[in-house]
Amino acid sequence: MGWRMLAPLSMLLMAHTVAAGPRPLELKTGDLVFHTSRSRQSQAIQAATHSPLSHVGLVEVTPSGVFVVEAVQPVQRVPFARWKARGAKGRLLVMRPERLSEDARAAAVAEAKRHLGKPYDWRFGWGNEAMYCSELARKAYSAATGVDFGKMERLGSLEVKALGRQLRERYGGTIPSELELITPASLAADERLTVMYSDYVPAR
Template sequence: MRGLLVLGLWLWGLGAVAAPRETLESKLQTGDVVLHTSRSRQSKAIQAATHSSLSHVGLVEVTPKGVFVVEAVQPVQRVPFAKWKARGVKGHIMVLRPENLDVATRQRVLDAAKKHLGKPYDWRFGWGDEAMYCSELVRKAYIEGAGVEYGKMERLGSLDVAGIQQQMRERYGTQVPLDLELVTPASLARDDRLMVIHSDFPEGC
């Protein structure tokens, strides 16, 4: 009898060890906001201006064929989540989720973002729809799909642009539009209405 008990406990232990671990990808939902530190040329300037390591953002789409991210790069595109995550520095990622939005609303948000697929990246951070930058895409998708404005519109001159004057001149010439209003990845991350589902960034990112 004791031998059977020991055997049963041993088999139970093997089952516990072999149980698959829940992956981050399996926890994601359509409409989740994902952020990382981009390796793009302008990433360091964005980090310096916002005092944050969060320099790129996209929207998650969960489908029967896998998990994807819709993002505004050159051009606006839809890429597998694993590929998107791997592009970030050290693979670090933050996942944010809006509170109290049903499945249909989150899908409308994603559909609103996908309307912009193929559009060029907006290097000048304007607010028109002919071109898109990453945090603009996310904010506009939620405005259209859910009627919610996430993140805060900020004047370019209110950011810490003192150390990136060269980059500003390359982008705008001698007349830098300091009154230009834009939304940053860091601003989205600071919105208390977006719950942190996952983050392997150090605190204060």
């Protein structure tokens, strides 16, 4: 995501910071949860997209607890509390496609779970052999509902200097600028997703 989407996304996060205080955290199956990952590539993703949101997963609420389906190494389903604790400062953004039915949102989670055990896609490809986090979220909803959240972007349109070292390592020196990918920031900027909770604070 380039600088063009920085202002709208920053306003979105700021607008809901105040509302997040009195609003309780009430997760539902199919919610998209975002945080700032502490992984090695997180800072590069933040710089490339001008956003603190570097990781996303899908919520599943069950009688035995609340879980998050996420694409890490490998794609896995983990307790929500553990997932949240991995984020920087425990901050969290929750977004919900409210126009979709509960059944549709549950179907998206079921689609995401079909990829459990697959390796993380370090090359950000679009095949189904491996998955990265925002790819999993977008594909799950696309397969289950026909809705494509977020905007696909060319790698060359991002601030690739921030990702340069990792990309050169992964692609053998030549960065494929025409490669299209989806980022957590792009998903969060989709107006069809409603912010249900956010404890991100405005940048000062």
